[in-house]
Amino acid sequence: MEYTNAKHILPNKLIEEIQQYIQGETLYIPKQEKATRTWGSLNNGRQWIDRRNADIRQAFSNNKSIEQLAKDYFLSVDTIKRIVYTKQKK
Template identity: 70%
Template sequence: MKYTNAKKILPEKLIIEIQQYVQGETIYIPKQEKEYNSWGSLSGGRQWLEHRNAAIRHAFKNNSSIEQLAKEYFLSIETIKKIVYSHNGD
């Protein structure tokens, strides 16, 4: 996390207002929500998981058992159930 002296970037009037609440401490100012990227959107992780889950649903619809899928994908039976019974892939 990068720290910047408030005097270098904020108007004095705003600094005086902030000092009404906190002085001499480090505070974190988060990004606006619209600036956040959703998990995995930059790395491709989300897309990979969506592709994997679609393949699991497809295999389940084509008569692969939950136990077979758990072994094949190295996932727990409960995780496979969540994937195949969710409505995300419909």
């Protein structure tokens, strides 16, 4: 995390107002909610995993064993179970 001196970016009036609540300490100002992005949204990682999981569910419904899916997708048996037995969010 990078720190910026408030004197370099904020107006003096705002600094004086903030100083009524906190002085000489580090203050974290979070991003606005609309500015945050979900995991995998920049590189389509989330879409890739969702597609892979759909393929795993489809193969499982076509009677492919959990052990074979684990081998095919290089995942643990527990991870495959979590994918096939967890209800998919719509």
